[in-house]
Amino acid sequence: MSALLDHLPEFWQGLIVTLQLTAASFAGAAVMGLVIAAMRVSPVPVLRGIGTAYVETLQNLPLLVLLVLAVFGLPEIGLQAGLQVTATVVIALYEGAYIAEALRSGVNAVSSGQGEAARALGLNFTQSLRHVVLPQALRTVIQPIGNIFIALTMNTSLAAAVGVVELTAAANRVNLLEAQPIPIFVGAGVAYAVIAACAGFVTGRLERRLAVVR
């Protein structure tokens, strides 16, 4: 236990980085997911094709591979960015594919009559999506998106592999000094569990508050 308590500042620093990675990459993933989902349900075949290609590519490659490729590959083509920024962007792009698919399933769950009524009133594609279809789609996919958020939180630990000192990397460093893996990683695990529990609590509340009455 003292192995944990003696190194609280390092853990705290790691937790802050994990929270930054999580918040920033989730925000990015939400935007990306929205754009890609909109492309995948759009009436324009080219946009649908790009959206599909994006999802298939990003979902089918391991996040670790993407992180390694970005961290070591981007400087080769002259793109230099900090490790944490690179990791944030990669995680956002990767999780964006999952959010896009969750949103698309939500859009498909909205009855086609809703979109037809919107179009029949003269709303264009973007307006129908924004004011009619997506607000209803979002309500049905709160839970899956909460799950993606939790998965994303856990996935931020992969950033440790490319040198970002977040919670897992911090725990690992402490362990190298103290050689007490069980308390140290249980401690880190509890911190992740608390983040996940908060996410579950929020999505549960949102789901009850926003449920669509049909």
Add this chain to the structure above:
Amino acid sequence: MYGNTLTYAGIIHYGPLYLRFRKKMAMIRVQGLNKWFGDHHVLRDIDLHVAQGEVVVVIGPSGSGKSTLCRCLNRLESAGSGEILIDGVPAPVEGRELARLRADVGMVFQSFNLFQHKTVLDNIMLAPMKVRGVSRAEAEKTARDLLARVGIAEQAGKLPAQLSGGQQQRAAIARALAMRPKVMLFDEPTSALDPEMVGEVLDVMVQLAADGMTMVVVTHEMGFARRAADRVVFMDDGQIVETAEPNAFFESPTTDRARNFLAKVLTH
């Protein structure tokens, strides 16, 4: 309040004097319309003219293509071949012009299709604000006037799921009217309703017809056809088989197919 709505109706339907000269002009002109779903030829050489202010009721057995025809008029279904003109303008195929056409053509669906996440009032205000750029205050005033006109003013703040079917359909009619359309299309507006609610919706439609709205109504309500139609169009197997004034059609249909159909529906 009711006085206001009547004036408002007057403005759209009889409006500026020059519009009266166009009164005999075809508001809807369909020429040689064909439509296929795969190999299935659902609309065959449809010609249909609807004059301004005219109420045309389309009847026929299910699968005869009447709903598809209705949906082609505002391009919710694309036409295979042929020409559709609304108020003298060819219906655009897509994009901004198509949205503009649809704004001018109101549509009422069998399944109401009110936006489930918005209150009745917000349902009605959405399109005028987003498509016509009307201010929130004005949109709300129009919406409340229209809700009063269709007799559900007190339901304004409720969600669609909290309303009865008849109330939902009347709200849907108000939503379409809020765009001040030139034409109203009704795609079996009472088919999903419990019998005791059919009347309240038909009453609104009869009033609308009396106010001079140009209407195309796909329905199985023969009573409405008799009461409000200027013309009855009978469709079967994707074709317009017979067109006549309601009395002539119901008393002495000229085709066997129409006679058979009427024999089946009117015996009940």
